[in-house]
Amino acid sequence: MTEAPPRVLTVAGSDSGGGAGIQADLKTMLALGVHGMSVITAVTAQNSLGVQGAWELPVEAVRAQYRSVVDDIGVQAVKTGMLATAELVETVAELLSGTNAPVVVDPVSVSKHGDALLAASALDAVRTALLPVATVATPNLDEVAQLTGIRVRSEDRMRDAAGAVLEYGPKWVLIKGGHLTGDPGREGGDQAVDLLTDGIEEHWLRAPRHDNRHTHGTGCTLASAIAAQLAKGQSVPQAVTAAKDYVTGAVAAGFALGGGIGPVDHGWAFRKARTAG
Numbered sequence: 001m002t003e004a005p006p007r008v009l010t011v012a013g014s015d016s017g018g019g020a021g022i023q024a025d026l027k028t029m030l031a032l033g034v035h036g037m038s039v040i041t042a043v044t045a046q047n048s049l050g051v052q053g054a055w056e057l058p059v060e061a062v063r064a065q066y067r068s069v070v071d072d073i074g075v076q077a078v079k080t081g082m083l084a085t086a087e088l089v090e091t092v093a094e095l096l097s098g099t100n101a102p103v104v105v106d107p108v109s110v111s112k113h114g115d116a117l118l119a120a121s122a123l124d125a126v127r128t129a130l131l132p133v134a135t136v137a138t139p140n141l142d143e144v145a146q147l148t149g150i151r152v153r154s155e156d157r158m159r160d161a162a163g164a165v166l167e168y169g170p171k172w173v174l175i176k177g178g179h180l181t182g183d184p185g186r187e188g189g190d191q192a193v194d195l196l197t198d199g200i201e202e203h204w205l206r207a208p209r210h211d212n213r214h215t216h217g218t219g220c221t222l223a224s225a226i227a228a229q230l231a232k233g234q235s236v237p238q239a240v241t242a243a244k245d246y247v248t249g250a251v252a253a254g255f256a257l258g259g260g261i262g263p264v265d266h267g268w269a270f271r272k273a274r275t276a277g
């Protein structure tokens, strides 16, 4: 009999196109050697062109999935993604307040195409209920602006933004600078820069920026990779560093699918090993 791998739970929405959400999370977990499990909060009809429809699940369905997994199998890390409504944010925050496992909160609010994945009325619940239970929160720059009012246009401002997010109570925050270039008025360059801090330590994570438009699912992939590494027993800085390497490889290998933005390649390391072998 083989020993069971570490168990990681994603609480997120389904992306029918397979690039983001639950599908990205489970593929990332497989690639990083942990057993992935899911609590589905919402179902989206989605492809490379955008989100054509979204339906949230009833609160009882979310609670029941969570209890089924946690009461029998147990979890060594949890990741949250699309939570859709204030009611679901509050429910998930309440469930997670009872776990000892590290929790990675990706405060997903808008898809890469600009489709809303979180009701505006849910932002307060994210600030006051969800962020306080996070071991690591991973907002992108647009989510930072929504949560704190701080518009980051330079690396220096990332530090201010991190401080403002930490006020809501996560132990660590990872400010993702993936959107720091490409938008008018924002600096950036040939690097994808993220800032990890707990208010005491500061870790700047820098990787080559890949000029690849097929980046659907980067945020989900990064947050799930962090959860996978935490479940294996790594510290937060170690887990985020390893996760950043994984997402950088996945962005480099992102491929075209459909007529719009294709996904990152969750299986890039397998494919590379197969080609090399």
Ligand SMILES: Nc1ncnc2c1ncn2[C@@H]1O[C@H](COP(=O)(O)OP(=O)(O)OP(=O)(O)O)[C@@H](O)[C@H]1O
Residues within 6 Å of the ligand: 111, 112, 139, 140, 141, 176, 177, 178, 179, 192, 193, 194, 207, 208, 209, 210, 211, 212, 215, 216, 217, 218, 219, 220, 222, 244, 247, 248, 251
């Ligand atoms: N073109 C790129 N090349 C390399 N790394 C990138 C690129 N774009 C984003 N990243 C990295 O991917 C990770 C996710 O960042 P990003 O800011 O894209 O998150 P996100 O907006 O939440 O993603 P998503 O919109 O897919 O959920 C970060 O580590 C970021 O630096």
Ligand SMILES: Cc1ncc(COP(=O)(O)O)c(N)n1
Residues within 6 Å of the ligand: 012, 013, 014, 015, 020, 021, 022, 044, 046, 081, 082, 108, 110, 111, 112, 113, 117, 215, 216, 217, 218, 219, 220
């Ligand atoms: C179900 C779900 N969860 C998260 C995202 C964010 O990913 P992206 O910003 O790459 O569209 C998404 N599009 N769909």
